[in-house]
Each structure stands twice: as C-alpha cells, then as structure tokens.
Amino acid sequence: MNKYEHVKRYIKDQLQSNAIKPGAKLMSIREISSQFACSKNTVIRAYDDLEKEHLIYSVPKSGYYAVQGAASDVQATAGLIDFSSAAPDPEVMPYEDFQHCLNRAIALYQDQLFSYTDPQGFLTLRQSLAKHLADSQIFARPEHICVVSGSQQALHLANVMPFPNGKSTVLVEQPAYSGMLRSLELLHIKAVGIARTKDGVDLEELERHFRNNNIKFFYTVSRYHNPTGWSYTQEQKKQIARLASKYDVYIVEDDYLGDLEIDRKADPIYSYDTTGHVIYTRSFSKVMLPGLRLALAVLPKRLIETFTLFKSSNDLSTAALSQAALEIYLNSGMFDRHVTHMRSRYRERMKVLQDASLRYLAPRIQVDAPQGGIFCSITLPDGIDAWEIAAALRQQEVLVTPSDRFYLPAFPSENALRVSVIRTDDQQIHNGIRRIAEAADRLAEVAASGQMRSAREWHSSRNAMM
Numbered sequence: 071m072n073k074y075e076h077v078k079r080y081i082k083d084q085l086q087s088n089a090i091k092p093g094a095k096l097m098s099i100r101e102i103s104s105q106f107a108c109s110k111n112t113v114i115r116a117y118d119d120l121e122k123e124h125l126i127y128s129v130p131k132s133g134y135y136a137v138q139g140a141a142s143d144v145q146a147t148a149g150l151i152d153f154s155s156a157a158p159d160p161e162v163m164p165y166e167d168f169q170h171c172l173n174r175a176i177a178l179y180q181d182q183l184f185s186y187t188d189p190q191g192f193l194t195l196r197q198s199l200a201k202h203l204a205d206s207q208i209f210a211r212p213e214h215i216c217v218v219s220g221s222q223q224a225l226h227l228a229n230v231m232p233f234p235n236g237k238s239t240v241l242v243e244q245p246a247y248s249g250m251l252r253s254l255e256l257l258h259i260k261a262v263g264i265a266r267t268k269d270g271v272d273l274e275e276l277e278r279h280f281r282n283n284n285i286k287f288f289y290t291v292s293r294y295h296n297p298t299g300w301s302y303t304q305e306q307k308k309q310i311a312r313l314a315s316k317y318d319v320y321i322v323e324d325d326y327l328g329d330l331e332i333d334r335k336a337d338p339i340y341s342y343d344t345t346g347h348v349i350y351t352r353s354f355s356k357v358m359l360p361g362l363r364l365a366l367a368v369l370p371k372r373l374i375e376t377f378t379l380f381k382s383s384n385d386l387s388t389a390a391l392s393q394a395a396l397e398i399y400l401n402s403g404m405f406d407r408h409v410t411h412m413r414s415r416y417r418e419r420m421k422v423l424q425d426a427s428l429r430y431l432a433p434r435i436q437v438d439a440p441q442g443g444i445f446c447s448i449t450l451p452d453g454i455d456a457w458e459i460a461a462a463l464r465q466q467e468v469l470v471t472p473s474d475r476f477y478l479p480a481f482p483s484e485n486a487l488r489v490s491v492i493r494t495d496d497q498q499i500h501n502g503i504r505r506i507a508e509a510a511d512r513l514a515e516v517a518a519s520g521q522m523r524s525a526r527e528w529h530s531s532r533n534a535m536m
C-alpha cells in the first residue's frame with residue numbers, strides 16, 4: 071500500500087467504525103501529512119477521494135468534516151430464520167444500480183427534484199409506467215395513472231374518498247392484507263368479508279354481496295395473495311370483472327407483486343374490465359426498495375380527478391427524487407434485468423419450500439405452496455394452535471405469523487401460519503420447516519397426553535407476539 075492509499079484507508083476505517091463521529095472535524099492536511107510523513111498533496115488527494123465517496127465534505131477556509139461512515143440502525147439477526155417479514159432481502163436489493171439512477175436524476179433534473187411537483191406524478195414517469203404496464207395487458211393512458219407514495223396510500227385513499235356509485239360498504243377477501251384491514255378499522259368503515267380459498271371466492275356469494283350489500287368496492291389481491299400466496303384463475307378474474315360492471319361495484323385490485331408473475335398469460339382483472347370499474351395498484355416495494363415509497367394506481371376516468379385531489383391533500387406529491395430515479399431505472403433496462411433475477415430467485419425459494427414441506431411436515435399439516443410470489447400458508451390441524459406454535463418457534467429463533475391478524479374481527483379465522491420466503495435462503499427454509507415440523511409434533515404430543523397449557527400461559531405468549 072502506498073502513502074496515499076494508507077492515509078485514505080486510515081481515515082475511512084475511522085469513519086466506518088464511528089471513531090470519527092458524523093459532523094466531527096477531521097485532522098487538518100498539515101497534521102495528517104506530518105503524522106504519516108507524506109506530502110500535503112498526498113493528503114489532499116486522499117481527502118478528495120473520500121469526498122467523492124460522500125464520506126466527508128469540505129467547508130472553504132475551515133476544513134474537512136465527516137458525513138456518516140456507518141449505518142446507525144443495523145439490527146443483529148444472525149441465526150434467526152425470518153419467515154415473518156414482508157420486506158425484501160437486503161442482499162438482493164439493487165442498491166448500486168439505484169445509486170447510479172439517483173445521481174443521474176440529480177444531474178438531469180437538478181432543483182426540480184427538490185420542489186413540489188405534480189400530485190399525480192411526473193408526466194414522463196407516468197409515460198414510462200404506461201409502457202411498463204402494457205407488458206401485463208394493462209393499457210392505461212398516462213392521464214389515468216397516478217404515482218403514489220406506496221400502494222398502502224392508494225388503498226387508504228380508496229377507503230376515504232367518495233365513489234360515483236354512492237355506496238359505502240367495503241367487501242374484503244378473508245383472509246386479507248392486514249394493512250388494508252387496519253385502514254378500514256381506523257376509518258370506522260363498514261367492512262364485510264368473503265372467504266378466499268385455494269379455489270378463489272364463491273362467485274354466487276360474491277354476486278349476492280354485490281346485489282344486496284351496498285358494496286362500494288371489493289378489495290382483492292388477484293395474484294400471489296397476501297397471506298396465502300394463491301392466485302385466481304383467468305375465468306374467475308373475468309367473472310369478477312363482469313359482476314362488478316353488472317352491479318356497479320368497483321374492484322380495487324391490489325397487484326402488489328405484478329412484476330413477479332411467472333405465467334405470462336396471467337392477466338389481471340383490470341384487463342377484463344370494459345366499463346371502468348377497476349382501480350388497479352402495483353407496488354415497487356417488493357421488487358425494489360420499499361423505503362423509496364413508490365407505487366402506482368390506475369384509475370377509471372370517473373375517479374382520477376377525485377383520487378388525485380385526495381392524494382394531494384394527503385402528501386402534496388410523492389418524493390420527486392424517488393420518482394426521477396425510478397424513471398431512469400425503468401428506461402435504462404436495469405429494472406427488467408433486476409426483476410427477471412428476483413422472479414427466478416423467489417420461484418426457486420418456493421420450490422425449496424414445497425420440497426421441504428413434503429419432506430418434513432406430517433400430512434395432517436396442509437401446505438399449498440404457489441409456484442412464485444413470496445407468501446405461503448400452512449394450515450394446522452386441531453390441537454396445534456397457531457399462536458402457540460408461533461410462540462414455541464420463536465424460542466427456536468424461527469419467526470412466523472399466525473393468520474388471525476388477516477381477518478376481520480367478526481369473520482371466523484383459519485388456524486394457519488403465514489410463511490414468507492422473502493428473507494430466507496435455501497438452507498434457512500429447510501431448517502425452518504424442519505423446526506416447524508418438530509414443534510408441531512411436540513405440541514401434538516402434549517395435546518394428546520392432555521397436558522394442555524393453561525389459558526393464562528397461552529395468553530401471555532400471545533401478547534408477547536403482538
């Protein structure tokens with residue numbers, strides 16, 4: 071290592087180990103050059119490099135200061151098998167590519183990125199999104215697309231805003247994504263449930279609800295459903311669109327994993343809508359970086375103006391820097407390459423989950439792993455309570471989510487666990503499923519020998535999970 075590299079390495083280590091704290095003044099060029107017995111030019115060159123790496127910044131006539139050398143919020147999770155998370159694996163996230171896009175966005179758009187922007191989203195981004203959506207048979211004009219700050223925002227806005235059908239009850243699948251249920255609860259909106267099984271929903275029951283129950287919209291995750299992982303058949307999607315139009319009920323189609331679809335022929339409900347009754351949302355959180363808070367909503371003509379009005383009164387506009395970087399990421403082809411990689415990665419993980427389930431779990435425990443996506447449901451037999459096994463697994467450093475949090479309070483919940491493969495590798499999936507099998511066997515033995523845990527003990531473990 072030459073002198074220049076030596077100086078640079080020394081300062082960098084100090085910054086990354088937090089020995090030099092963010093905001094602290096660095097040693098002067100003169101002090102460093104005398105400590106390392108090198109020329110001032112050598113130190114200036116090292117400091118210049120560190121400045122380019124955004125580790126330090128200079129103040130004219132004052133000196134150099136530390137930015138932030140180490141992340142402040144790194145959580146130790148070694149040894150943990152996390153089947154509960156819905157946030158993407160940091161190992162497969164496109165940080166570096168996206169950093170290029172952020173830098174390019176700042177160079178291209180400059181001060182425009184740090185001001186208020188169109189509440190509907192950058193027009194140029196919406197044009198790129200329109201092209202992107204056409205690959206999934208979603209033909210929407212940029213005027214009908216709204217960039218939102220996460221699809222959670224679009225769902226919340228759909229709950230809040232009035233719809234042209236003048237109706238007020240929301241119909242939700244059971245189970246359903248808990249973020250939607252929470253929004254309905256907080257807003258005191260009347261919500262009714264319809265069972266969603268591996269075979270979809272009962273279309274006759276759906277029609278009865280649409281006809282009789284003042285349904286404003288039906289909230290559905292049409293593919294790779296959260297929490298079960300199941301998808302509707304094309305015929306069911308067609309029928310749902312037909313019924314919506316017949317009874318003037320809207321569909322809020324939450325296609326949060328639309329980019330991860332394996333079957334090129336699996337078109338969304340939106341593609342069967344001929345009367346403008348489908349509100350379509352897609353998130354960029356699961357395939358990219360959830361912290362960017364980026365998603366899109368496509369709205370029928372009658373709804374786009376009201377939706378944009380409610381959105382702008384909610385956040386004025388979605389972060390311009392995130393939007394501009396996404397536009398570059400999409401247009402440069404980086405997005406497609408990344409998504410192809412993610413798709414096959416999650417598909418492989420689901421295959422491993424299927425194999426491990428067949429290998430370790432007793433037949434009385436039902437697992438219907440989908441071919442792709444990130445979630446899968448494990449249905450437990452009587453005698454093995456979902457909360458109890460989740461508490462036992464926690465002791466074994468395996469995190470799973472009991473399914474009752476995905477149900478409306480009045481709807482009978484399945485005794486099941488949601489398993490997510492988004493943050494697990496093959497080895498962890500094998501070990502995790504084996505530990506689930508062992509825990510289930512232990513609990514079944516205890517139940518069989520009549521030594522059930524006291525209700526008090528059960529409640530305390532349940533509270534610890536919440």
Ligand SMILES: Cc1ncc(COP(=O)(O)O)c(C=O)c1O
Binds near residue numbers: 222249352
């Ligand atoms: C089904 C479903 N919809 C919406 C969301 C919210 O996504 P976003 O990060 O885009 O707000 C999630 C997050 O986990 C989800 O699982």
